[in-house]
Each structure stands twice: as C-alpha cells, then as structure tokens.
Amino acid sequence: MAKNIKLMQGNEAIAEGAVIAGCDFFAGYPITPSSEVAEILSSKLPKIGKVFLQMEDEIAALGAVLGAALGGAKALTATSGPGMSLKQEHIGYASMCEIPCVIINVMRGGPSTGLPTLPAQGDVMQAKWGTHGDHAIIAITPSSVNESLYETIRAFNLAVKYRTPVLILTDEIIGHMREKVVIPDKSDIEIIDVKLPGVPPEKYNPYNYTSGEVTPLAPMGEGYRYHVTGLIHGETGFPSQKTDVIQNAQNWLMDKIYKNIKDIEKFEEFQTEDADILLVAYGSTSRSSRQAIMMARSAGIKAGMFRPITIWPFPDEQISALSKKIKKILVPEMNMGQVIFEVQRNACGSSVYGLNVVNGEPITPDQIYEKIKEISKI
Amino acid sequence: MIKTKFDYNKYLRKNTLPHIWCPGCGDGIILKSLLRAIDKCGYSKDDVVITSGIGCASRLPGYVDFNTIHTTHGRALTFAIGIKMFKPRLKVITISGDGDALAIGGNHFIHAARRNIDITLIVFNNYTYGMTGGQCSPTQPVGSLSTTTPFGSIEPPFDVCNLAQAAGATWVGRSTSYHAVQLEKFMVDALNHTGFSVLDVITNCHISYGRRNKMKSPVEMIKYQKEKAVPARSAENMTPEDLAGRFKTGILFEKAGSPEFCTEYYKKLESIKTK
Numbered sequence: 141m142a143k144n145i146k147l148m149q150g151n152e153a154i155a156e157g158a159v160i161a162g163c164d165f166f167a168g169y170p171i172t173p174s175s176e177v178a179e180i181l182s183s184k185l186p187k188i189g190k191v192f193l194q195m196e197d198e199i200a201a202l203g204a205v206l207g208a209a210l211g212g213a214k215a216l217t218a219t220s221g222p223g224m225s226l227k228q229e230h231i232g233y234a235s236m237c238e239i240p241c242v243i244i245n246v247m248r249g250g251p252s253t254g255l256p257t258l259p260a261q262g263d264v265m266q267a268k269w270g271t272h273g274d275h276a277i278i279a280i281t282p283s284s285v286n287e288s289l290y291e292t293i294r295a296f297n298l299a300v301k302y303r304t305p306v307l308i309l310t311d312e313i314i315g316h317m318r319e320k321v322v323i324p325d326k327s328d329i330e331i332i333d334v335k336l337p338g339v340p341p342e343k344y345n346p347y348n349y350t351s352g353e354v355t356p357l358a359p360m361g362e363g364y365r366y367h368v369t370g371l372i373h374g375e376t377g378f379p380s381q382k383t384d385v386i387q388n389a390q391n392w393l394m395d396k397i398y399k400n401i402k403d404i405e406k407f408e409e410f411q412t413e414d415a416d417i418l419l420v421a422y423g424s425t426s427r428s429s430r431q432a433i434m435m436a437r438s439a440g441i442k443a444g445m446f447r448p449i450t451i452w453p454f455p456d457e458q459i460s461a462l463s464k465k466i467k468k469i470l471v472p473e474m475n476m477g478q479v480i481f482e483v484q485r486n487a488c489g490s491s492v493y494g495l496n497v498v499n500g501e502p503i504t505p506d507q508i509y510e511k512i513k514e515i516s517k518i
Numbered sequence: 519m520i521k522t523k524f525d526y527n528k529y530l531r532k533n534t535l536p537h538i539w540c541p542g543c544g545d546g547i548i549l550k551s552l553l554r555a556i557d558k559c560g561y562s563k564d565d566v567v568i569t570s571g572i573g574c575a576s577r578l579p580g581y582v583d584f585n586t587i588h589t590t591h592g593r594a595l596t597f598a599i600g601i602k603m604f605k606p607r608l609k610v611i612t613i614s615g616d617g618d619a620l621a622i623g624g625n626h627f628i629h630a631a632r633r634n635i636d637i638t639l640i641v642f643n644n645y646t647y648g649m650t651g652g653q654c655s656p657t658q659p660v661g662s663l664s665t666t667t668p669f670g671s672i673e674p675p676f677d678v679c680n681l682a683q684a685a686g687a688t689w690v691g692r693s694t695s696y697h698a699v700q701l702e703k704f705m706v707d708a709l710n711h712t713g714f715s716v717l718d719v720i721t722n723c724h725i726s727y728g729r730r731n732k733m734k735s736p737v738e739m740i741k742y743q744k745e746k747a748v749p750a751r752s753a754e755n756m757t758p759e760d761l762a763g764r765f766k767t768g769i770l771f772e773k774a775g776s777p778e779f780c781t782e783y784y785k786k787l788e789s790i791k792t793k
Contacts, residue, residue: 165604186787191603196629200596203589203626207569207600210587211608215600233590360585360601361608363564367531367580369588378534378580 144323150285150314151176153321154218154244157292159184160324162331163242164213167193167204169223172256173312174246177218198226202243206230209239210368212334212359214296218244221254224263224270231305232271233370235393238347240299240334240357242292244308246315247423249500258500259312261423261474267307268452274390276397278404279307279452281422285319290329291449297332298404302396303357309451311474313424313502336362346377349392352399397453406449407458411437415444417512418466418490420459420483422448425472425503432508441516451479459486466490468515472508474498491518529553529563531583538577542736544695544721544743545575545642551698552611552640553582555705559609567601567610569594571618574649574723575642578613592623595630598637606780609709610636616643616657620676624656631685634713635779640705641678641716644723652726659763663730682716683771689715690771694743695722697767707769713778720747720765 148156154177158166166185168178178194185192191208195201198219205215219227224245234241247263249255263270267279278298282291288310295306337344337356346366348355358364371379372386380386397404411433412418421429426447436443446462448455459482463469469487471480472495480494495511497503530553539545556566566584570576572591579586585608589597594612602610619627619641630637646664647653654664657675664671682690689711693701701719708715722728722739733739750768753761 165600167600186790189787189791191783193599193603195596195599196625199593200599200626200629203593203596204600204603206589207587207597207602208604209600210585210597211601211604213600213604215604229590230593360567360587361565361605365563365583365585367534367586367588369580370590371588378531 146321146323147318148285148321149176149316149318150288150310151246151316152180153285153289154292154308154310155180155184156321156323157289158216158242158296159188160326160329161293161296162214162333163190163216163296165191165205165208165215166217167195167201167208167215168217168219169195169198169201171198171220171223173248173315174218174220174223174244176315177244177246198223199230202227202230202241205241206234206239209241210357210360212362214240214300214334216242216244218246220246221248221250221256222252224266228270232273232275234305235271235275235277236370237368238303238357239305240303241305242295242299242308243305244310247309247311249498255500257312259424259474259502260498261311261425262478262498263309264451264475264478267309274394276394277307277452278302278304278397278450279309280449281309281451282314282449283423283426283447285314285317286321287449288314289321290324293329293331297330300332300334301354302400302404303354304397309423311424334359337364341365345375347373347375349375349388354396401453404450404453405455407455408447408449410445410447412444412446412462412466415442415466417441417443417468417470417515418462419443419445419508420448420469420471420479421445422451422479425474428503428505428508429472431505432512435505435509436512439513441512443512454482456486459483460488463487463490468518469493470495470511470515472503472511474503524554524557526550526553529556529582531581534581537581539574540725542722542724543574544644544739545578547695547698548640548642548701548719548721549578549581551701552705554702555709558702558706559709561609565608567598567608568613569598569610570613571615571623573615573618573647575613575615576618592618592621593626594618595623595626595637595639599630599635602635602637602780603783606784611709612637612639614639614641616641616645616678617647617655620656620678620681628681628685631682631687631714631716633779634686634688634776636712636714636781638708638715638717641718642721643678643718644721644727646723646727648723648726652723652730664727678716678718679766679770686714687716687771688713688773688776689769691769692718692720692765692767694720694747694767696740696743697747700767704769711772711774713776
C-alpha cells in the first residue's frame, strides 16, 4: 500500500500527531515559536467535534487542560520560553494529582523574553526541575518533523498510562522546519485510551501508592465521585499530614516513572560500536552531530552518537555502559551546559567535553567536527 | 422558613470532618446554604463538579460528596472552564475567597465573566487572607488593619459585584453569612441561571480580620453584616454618604438569554459539521 506522505512543519506534525492520538481538548495562549500548534488545532479540533480554547494566559491554559483531563479528556497545551515558566505551578499540580496531559515546549532562547524566533535548548533542566518539590517527569526530545508526530502520539499514551504530565521539548528549528512525514495508518500504531476503572465507584480509590500499579483516573461525571487536591493526599485523595502517607506519596511519584523506565525510555545509537569519541546529542543538535560524525569518520576519527529521545528520565544506564568503552564524550548543546552534567554523572571514568553555542543559530556540523578533531588530539 | 430539618449528611463526606474552619467562622453557614440550594435544584451528586482555589473557603470541596477539585491559588475557574467545556452536561460550581478570586485569580475572574460561561462562582468575601494570617486583601475596606497594613489600608477595594457585571457576568448577587435563608435562595437562583453567575457572600473572619478591626467575636462580625447590609431596593433612595461603609445586597444584576459560551461553542461545531 502506498504510504501517506506529507510535507509538514514540525509544529504542524505535533498538531497532526495529537489528532491521531485522540486529543479531545486543547487550551493555549499565543506565543512564538509554538503558535502554529494552536492555530492549526483551532481549525482541526472543532471540525471533529473536539474543544479548542484560547485562554486568557498560560496558567489558565494548563488549568483548563487539567480540568478537561479530570473529565476524561486527552488534553494538550503548547508553549515556549516565558510561557513554560508560567506553566510550572500547574505542571507540579498535574504531577501531584496524577493528571495526564501533554505539554509542548518549542524551545526558544532565554532567559526571560530572550530570543522569541530563534532556537535554543535551554529548558531541559527546567523540564525536570522547574516546578517546586520532588517529582518525576517524562520529557521527550524529537529531532525531526516526522519524529515530532510519532512522539506526540507516544506522549499521549505515556500520559494516560502513567497518569503524568508528559513534556515534549522541540526547538524553534524542529518546530518551523518543513520535512517529509509518513502519516501512520491507525492500525499501525498503538493508542492508549482513557478508561473507566475496573472497580465499581464504591471500591474506587483515585490513588494507589503501594501495589505498583497505576490506578486509572476515573473521568469525573461518570459516577466515581472523588476528591482531587494539590495537598499531599492519601490513596483516597483526601489531604493527609501523616508521615507514612507523605513518604508513600512522594516515593510513588518517583517510583511509577523510574520503575517503569524500560517502558518509557527511548533512544537511538549511531555508529557507537567502534567509536572512540561518543557524542551525546538530542533534538536539532543531533542532526548536526550526525553530519559531523560522518565528516570525522571520513577523516579517520571514529565518532558515534547516543541520542536520547526520552530525555527524562535520563538514560543513566545506557550512558554508563557506553562510557565504560568510550573514553571521550562530547555533549553539544544549544545552552550553556545542561545535559552535560547528567552525562558527567553517569560517565565511568570518561572525559566529558561540552560544546555550548547559544547565539541564536543552530550548532553547525563544522563547529562540532572542529570540536571532535580537538578532542581526538587530547 | 426552613420547615423540615434538612439532612446534610446526604452531602457531607463525614470521614473528612472536622473541618479546618475556626469556631464561629461564617464559611460553615455558606456551606450549609449551598448544600440546601443544590438539593433544591435536584442535581444528581454525580453531575456536580465543585472546583476551588486556595484558602480557607477553598477547603470546602473536600467536605462535600460531589466531584471535587481543590486546585491551585486563584486558578479554580480555569479548571472549571476546562471540565465544563469538555462535559457541558455537568453542573460546575467554583468556590473562591476574595484574595483567591480577585487578586491572584483576578484575570480568570474577568475572563470567565466575559465569556459568560455557565459556571456559578461563589466568593467567600471576608476581606482578608485568613489562612495565611490576615494579610490585606483586594476587598479590604480603606483604613482597616491587617498584618500587612499595620497603619491602615490605603488601597481602594474591589466591589466584586460591580466588577463581575462590568466584565460580562449575567447574574450578579450579594448576600452575607448572616442572611442564611436569603443566601440559599440566591444560590438556587444563581445555579438555575444559564451563564456566568457570581454570588458575593460577605462572611466573617473574626480571627484574622475582626480581631484587628474592633470586631473580636463572631457575634460582632455577624452584627456588622446585619447592620451594614442594605437591600438593593432601599439603596436606591440613599445618598452615597448614607451608603458609605455599607454594602448592597440582593440580586443586583440579571440578564437572561445572553449567549452562553459553552452553548455557543457547541452550536458553532454543529454549523461547521453541516458545511
């Protein structure tokens, strides 16, 4: 069968992926360079009977998403830069209350208003640590338009399965670039739908901290009356200040992600088998890295790449294993050094070098190749 | 006026009691009025969603057996809008304090009103941030004392009802925790209204507000509510001087038949489908 191939922009692919994933609800606020996600969904969602809302601010947008998600919606918001900063409180609320939702962050230069139409990768640590308090998060860094579509679908699935906010971190390059996309047949992809709990309302607890199973979130208005609060709560959902409940709740928020890391992790390796220099690169920077690796190999330098697709939780195990055999690691990033610290934490005796370019331009293959050459001589 | 004894147990989550409110707090009176009003409206418990923000009043949803969401500070209306738009058949009520609704949540307040979305907002207006220890709120009268206005507030307060009406709410009323029977009646009216309804309820925080403003006991504060309340009709014949330091009560604004956001949205969807 002929493949359904389209030329699309990254932001458009995210909107397309959301619709395929069964997105019922979008609420957003205009911000560059993510606005196309909202613009496209403002046309697509109403046509299929779904809800599109432009809210009064970024905080309201995620609030509305969480309200809809509690009603059982697969819900999405998209933002950039300052908008992501504003969303932090509700990301914490979604984590604490275990409300599934997908949040797109088309990264732009910062801090503050920064560089609205120019790319950066400065929000990787914010994705993990931006909201107050301990929690685990899932964040995904697609590196192409095609991957943006498929990873959006996966993000919705993970959100429902683990009852958690899932962040997609693209950047201005991926968001605005046009590339080939293979539109999947619904029969070829897995879609995880919101379900009613398997128990009757009188037996339903909205949370479960001990069995290891993620309790389905009962859509409100279907007979399962329960309480949701951002206060630390027990398995019944009501606030508690008992020390054991607090500890269990905190452990659970971490465990449900980290104990399922095998299901959540996703990465790609490129020519790592015989590599003497390992690049760890994600998002648009991984594309320049790939090109630089080919340039290096032509010049006789054996370089390879590990590309996290799921960046949070961080692929500790893989980096650790690779660093046992590859003694030089280069982490090129469009920031002043963020993922490099995660790599250093996992590097078993390897030397870890950074290439940090934050001038509003993509990191070029030449820049990376020069750095590879430099490292190869050390 | 209440002829038979109302069974509150039907709606209370008794395992979550006792509540956190101080003895003599007006919030309990408002809670009971709300339960009677919901009962009168005949809603199924499964179909009622109550969202709230942060503060003393916002703890209310935890005590009542509906679909309840205790959200973030000031943002209860945004959650309410989300669930209402996704499941329009649900009856959505938002509980908020004066700081929650009008300071940190002021933007959501005016925009919910502008949209005229079918949500009932009940503002528990006690002129203070009670839970955090009595700081100055956006409804605190000029000259009154708080833990952050030790020399008397110089900021003019918001009039919740004027603001709601100006922003586009189509049902606006005010009552007090003294007027429990009227409160219930207004709540029924607000809940039955299609569109954004705002009920401003003047209530007492004798601990955080009254204590610093010569009304140490709940009795003094309830008396204040009784004496300062001016029924809207009587206010028509009063001069601004007469009304100084007092507040109007009653259904202050009502406009039936205005386009309601949720209905309009789904009407629009139908029109797109048929094209």
